[in-house]
Amino acid sequence: MEKQKLPNSTLILVFGIVSIVTCCCYGVLGLIFGIIALVLANKATKLYMENPENYEGFSNVKTGKILAIIGIILNVLYLGYTIFLFSTIGMDGIQEMQRELMEQYGG
Template sequence: MEDHKLPNSTLILVFGILSIVTCCCYGILGLIFGIVALVLANKATAIYLENPENYTDYGNVKTGKILAIIGIVLSVIYLIMTIGAISFFGFENIQDQELMREKMEELLG
């Protein structure tokens, strides 16, 4: 019987990589890519487990799933840090570099 590639296996890997690369974009893009990769990986895993002998590229799915989880964690951490900085310093202070420098000097003494 002919081996088939798992659906979206390459896309899962690419989205997993993109979730890590874009986690510094305020955490939003990395979170989106990571969640999409995780959902697609779960669907591909379910398909693979029905007939494992008929499919190849399960390694890409596993790797993409791991990268997506790492990307989600990094994105959530970065998003929490961004929200914390905005709530602590204020949005206006973050946008103005001189005000931010003054606030940091006050904070550090």
């Protein structure tokens, strides 16, 4: 019997990568992609473990799951940092910091 490609294996890998890349979007967007990738990876792992001889592409699932976990951790840290900034210095303080950085580095 010919092996089938594991469902969503490429999508899990892509979502894992996107969750890391988008961690600078206040931690929200990447967190969503990371959680989706982790849920899909768990479903694909269960499906693969039932009949491993019928499926290929499990390496994409494992890699995507690891990237999703890393992305979730980075996004939670960045989201916590953002919440900390908003609670301590507020929106006005953040805008002032951005202005100072633009003057210092942007010209």
